[in-house]
Amino acid sequence: MKEVLSLPSTVRLRVTQFDKIARTAGLDTLTAQAAHVGLTEGGLSRVKNGRTGPNGHSIGAILSAFRQWTFEDLFEVVPTGEADE
Secondary structure, three states: OOOOOOOOEEEEEEEEHHHHHHHHHOOOOOOOHEEEEEOOHHHHHHHHOOOOOOOOHHHHHHHHHOOOOOOOHEEEEHHHHHHOO
């Protein structure tokens, strides 16, 4: 059996891409962005600032709000140690 090694990893919002997409949609403020994706301002702020990783609810909300974009467009999977950078 082939051994598979994996590093602990986490999901991170691609903030620059998210902001570009949101601005294109006319969502220039955190308030407008949060309302559009269906999250609280505080929740979206924490995800954008990297204080918390996006959970299943926030990932789903963001992807549903921007359906023409893929998971890979809006999020990245990074080794846990790099998530804080």
